[in-house]
Amino acid sequence: MAERNLHSMGNFGKKSMLALFSITTIMFMLSWFLVLRSTDRPLFVDLSILPNSRIFALADDQTGNQTPSIHTDLEVKPSKYTCDPVLKVYMYDLPPEFHFGLLDWKPEGNNVWPDIRTKVPRYPGGLNVQHSIEYWLTLDLLYSEFVENTSGRTAVRVSNSSEADVVFVPFFSSVCFNRFSRLKPHQKASVNVLLQEKLVTFLTAQEEWKRSGGKDHIVLAHHPNSLMDARSKLWPAMFILSDFGRYPPSVANVEKDVIAPYKHVIGNYVNDSSDFDSRPTLLYFQGAIYRKDGGFVRQELFYKLKDEKDVHFEFGSIQKDGIRQATRGMQSSKFCLNIAGDTPSSNRLFDAIASHCVPVIISDEIELPYEDVLDYSEFCVFVRTSDALKESFLINFIRSIGKQEWTRMWAKLKEIEHMFEYRYPSKENDAVQMVWQAIARKVPSVKLKEHRNRRYSRTPEPNDRGLKSAPLPKNFG
Numbered sequence: 001m002a003e004r005n006l007h008s009m010g011n012f013g014k015k016s017m018l019a020l021f022s023i024t025t026i027m028f029m030l031s032w033f034l035v036l037r038s039t040d041r042p043l044f045v046d047l048s049i050l051p052n053s054r055i056f057a058l059a060d061d062q063t064g065n066q067t068p069s070i071h072t073d074l075e076v077k078p079s080k081y082t083c084d085p086v087l088k089v090y091m092y093d094l095p096p097e098f099h100f101g102l103l104d105w106k107p108e109g110n111n112v113w114p115d116i117r118t119k120v121p122r123y124p125g126g127l128n129v130q131h132s133i134e135y136w137l138t139l140d141l142l143y144s145e146f147v148e149n150t151s152g153r154t155a156v157r158v159s160n161s162s163e164a165d166v167v168f169v170p171f172f173s174s175v176c177f178n179r180f181s182r183l184k185p186h187q188k189a190s191v192n193v194l195l196q197e198k199l200v201t202f203l204t205a206q207e208e209w210k211r212s213g214g215k216d217h218i219v220l221a222h223h224p225n226s227l228m229d230a231r232s233k234l235w236p237a238m239f240i241l242s243d244f245g246r247y248p249p250s251v252a253n254v255e256k257d258v259i260a261p262y263k264h265v266i267g268n269y270v271n272d273s274s275d276f277d278s279r280p281t282l283l284y285f286q287g288a289i290y291r292k293d294g295g296f297v298r299q300e301l302f303y304k305l306k307d308e309k310d311v312h313f314e315f316g317s318i319q320k321d322g323i324r325q326a327t328r329g330m331q332s333s334k335f336c337l338n339i340a341g342d343t344p345s346s347n348r349l350f351d352a353i354a355s356h357c358v359p360v361i362i363s364d365e366i367e368l369p370y371e372d373v374l375d376y377s378e379f380c381v382f383v384r385t386s387d388a389l390k391e392s393f394l395i396n397f398i399r400s401i402g403k404q405e406w407t408r409m410w411a412k413l414k415e416i417e418h419m420f421e422y423r424y425p426s427k428e429n430d431a432v433q434m435v436w437q438a439i440a441r442k443v444p445s446v447k448l449k450e451h452r453n454r455r456y457s458r459t460p461e462p463n464d465r466g467l468k469s470a471p472l473p474k475n476f477g
């Protein structure tokens with residue numbers, strides 16, 4: 001009896017608690033409702049800071065469309081950005097010597113840009129193309145001025161920098177490094193060094209740079225050795241890089257910067273009807289021997305794998321006629337090795353993707369393009385360097401991956417390969433647009449830093465108040 005009483009007491013307690021809870025919840029919701037109604041602001045966020053509402057809308061849909069009832073009465077005022085899923089980019093009209101002039105394009109009159117409606121200048125071939133992202137992004141911005149229907153585009157050029165989400169610096173630093181690093185007779189410094197000096201002088205004098213301290217600027221430096229001199233001065237900007245191998249974390253890091261794919265030098269595998277059994281080579285590697293840094297890993301793996309019959313492991317970088325051979329090699333292999341060389345990344349990964357050869361990545365420091373939206377483990381195999389160097393570990397591991405698992409990864413490669421294609425004109429979710437989208441996802445954090453930096457912009461400097469200058473708080477970011 002005593003027990004039952006306790007029970008009913010408990011029940012009664014639970015019921016009243018529930019009622020009390022419901023009432024408070026309703027009151028709470030009501031009060032918020034009234035607060036929201038009384039202010040004119042439909043939402044707490046300033047929608048205008050969201051550069052790419054398409055991305056955010058996608059994120060909302062994934063939460064299961066649970067629209068809280070309290071929002072139904074709220075009128076969301078359409079901001080110009082909510083209807084327009086496009087990244088607004090201001091591009092400096094730098095003199096041609098910084099961009100198409102480096103490709104031997106000769107301007108007519110005072111034109112800064114080629115008229116791409118009549119002729120598009122070519123980017124130099126060979127291994128130069130790996131780092132040609134500078135060319136594709138610039139062309140995409142120029143092209144955006146001629147399209148009226150922006151649907152299906154990610155970035156458009158705007159002529160008013162106050163209306164831009166980011167400021168694009170069209171310096172073709174990779175081709176500049178590749179072609180103009182050599183000192184000509186009687187020159188004190190190479191064109192590559194001089195242009196970087198000029199660029200720093202120009203940029204730091206611009207209103208746009210001063211406004212943000214450079215934080216909303218996009219600076220390209222895809223070749224690991226490009227922008228070697230200017231990087232330590234332009235680091236507040238967002239860099240477009242292939243990896244962080246030759247950068248101290250204070251100058252470049254994954255929070256601030258964007259990793260972009262290499263342009264693959266091996267052709268696409270069109271109409272690939274191969275399968276696990278029709279690709280005779282198990283594991284393929286073709287690459288240079290490096291004496292520095294990662295080089296010893298390649299050497300060690302060579303000794304571990306050279307006697308395996310179905311493994312192709314050769315040193316020597318891909319030369320002109322070697323491309324055809326490498327194409328055949330990758331297209332007839334199940335797995336393609338990516339071993340860190342003198343930098344953590346190389347175009348070999350992107351050659352493997354284009355060949356639908358499942359990449360095996362042995363590079364602990366590698367950074368991958370758009371990894372915040374793309375799960376590479378679905379189509380790549382990652383092996384820690386320390387494991388790969390263990391006796392027989394790598395070959396046993398690769399052999400343990402069966403037909404079913406391989407086929408799943410191969411199918412995924414075919415599904416995502418378009419994200420690594422640099423195209424002109426750009427197509428939806430190709431490499432050009434994926435990189436713009438990656439930039440767009442950084443814009444809110446750039447705004448956050450900018451706004452924080454402005455907190456005390458109205459407060460007089462300590463010196464103005466006749467005080468001894470106190471140590472300023474560390475600059476945020």
Ligand SMILES: *[C@@H]1O[C@H](CO)[C@@H](O)[C@H](O)[C@H]1NC(C)=O
Pocket residue numbers: 149150151152
């Ligand atoms: C813009 O192009 C898209 C397809 O890319 C089409 O669905 C849409 O109707 C076009 N809009 C206008 C205003 O022409």
Ligand SMILES: *[C@@H]1O[C@H](CO)[C@@H](O)[C@H](O)[C@H]1NC(C)=O
Pocket residue numbers: 160161162163
């Ligand atoms: C640029 O945009 C800002 C903000 O929208 C505006 O105040 C300014 O007048 C514009 N400048 C020009 C030259 O149109």
Ligand SMILES: *[C@@H]1O[C@H](CO)[C@@H](O)[C@H](O)[C@H]1NC(C)=O
Pocket residue numbers: 270271
């Ligand atoms: C790929 O297949 C399509 C359709 O069957 C065909 O039109 C095209 O020519 C093929 N391309 C190549 C490179 O084989």
